[in-house]
Amino acid sequence: MSAGEKYVAAAYGVIFVVLLLWVVIIAAKLTRLERELAELAGRARERRDDG
Amino acid sequence: MSSPNSRVPALAALATVLVGASLVLVFFVAPEDADQGISQRIFYFHVPIALTAYACFGWGALKALLYLWRKDDRYDLESYVGIHLGTVFGSLTLLTGSIWAKASWGIWWTWSSNQLVLFLVLFLFYAAYFMLRFSVEDGPRRSSLSAVYALFGVVLVPVSFFAIRLASDFIHPTVFNREGPQMSGTMFATFCVAWAAITLLAYVLYRVELAGKRLDLSVRELREALA
Numbered sequence: 001m002s003a004g005e006k007y008v009a010a011a012y013g014v015i016f017v018v019l020l021l022w023v024v025i026i027a028a029k030l031t032r033l034e035r036e037l038a039e040l041a042g043r044a045r046e047r048r049d050d051g
Numbered sequence: 052m053s054s055p056n057s058r059v060p061a062l063a064a065l066a067t068v069l070v071g072a073s074l075v076l077v078f079f080v081a082p083e084d085a086d087q088g089i090s091q092r093i094f095y096f097h098v099p100i101a102l103t104a105y106a107c108f109g110w111g112a113l114k115a116l117l118y119l120w121r122k123d124d125r126y127d128l129e130s131y132v133g134i135h136l137g138t139v140f141g142s143l144t145l146l147t148g149s150i151w152a153k154a155s156w157g158i159w160w161t162w163s164s165n166q167l168v169l170f171l172v173l174f175l176f177y178a179a180y181f182m183l184r185f186s187v188e189d190g191p192r193r194s195s196l197s198a199v200y201a202l203f204g205v206v207l208v209p210v211s212f213f214a215i216r217l218a219s220d221f222i223h224p225t226v227f228n229r230e231g232p233q234m235s236g237t238m239f240a241t242f243c244v245a246w247a248a249i250t251l252l253a254y255v256l257y258r259v260e261l262a263g264k265r266l267d268l269s270v271r272e273l274r275e276a277l278a
Contacts, residue, residue, distance in 0.1 A: 002089070003154070007090050008090060008092050008093055010150050011147045011151060014143070014146045015096060015100070015147065018142070018146075022139065033266050036274070037273075040273050040274060
């Protein structure tokens with residue numbers, strides 16, 4: 001692999017890694033929201049059953 | 052009536068196809084540049100990413116203006132997400148530009164190029180936006196301060212964009228001038244497809260991040276209601 005090819009691979013690799021990182025962050029956030037929503041739904045069900 | 056988010060999966064699929072097509076064009080169809088060789092292929096994604104960063108900062112400023120005018124929290128959130136994506140694309144511009152500089156000029160960075168320095172100033176200005184935003188308590192004051200700051204920063208966008216044309220800078224190449232694009236038809240077509248792909252990808256990321264933020268706010272409201 002020539003030096004030029006290595007730089008091109010690095011540039012496109014950086015773009016790929018940053019976008020992948022973005023997807024991981026959004027996935028982690030969605031997982032958290034899903035957990036919180038399930039907890040709130042459980043609390044709402046408890047209230048309905050009590051009331 | 053369908054919400055703007057209902058189109059997101061289809062747009063995300065289209066963005067994936069366009070990015071794939073761009074990569075095929077960049078590596079298998081576009082001819083090698085006689086002057087720079089293979090390292091010129093960084094151009095096809097570096098320039099669209101930089102243009103997208105400018106567009107995101109401009110979009111963030113437009114939404115900030117709408118917030119100051121109408122005082123609707125929706126615009127504050129849209130402005131924030133636009134600027135957030137602008138800094139993501141801005142950091143990608145700096146990273147890919149730095150790699151291209153090393154491949155072409157043998158250096159990672161030069162302070163003598165007006166366009167590079169002005170882009171860095173623009174990036175740092177918007178990076179400081181987050182420090183300002185998160186140092187003020189949530190509420191109308193934070194939204195107003197953030198909006199004013201976002202509007203000030205947008206002045207730097209045209210300055211950064213036209214810097215290379217206003218100053219005698221021979222380090223950073225000027226591909227587009229008054230005579231049109233200084234490249235072959237195939238190269239220009241490749242650039243246009245890559246530009247469309249990155250713009251669409253940015254729009255999809257914007258909608259997904261905005262949906263996530265809105266969901267976050269709804270969960271918070273629900274939590275307060277059930278407390």
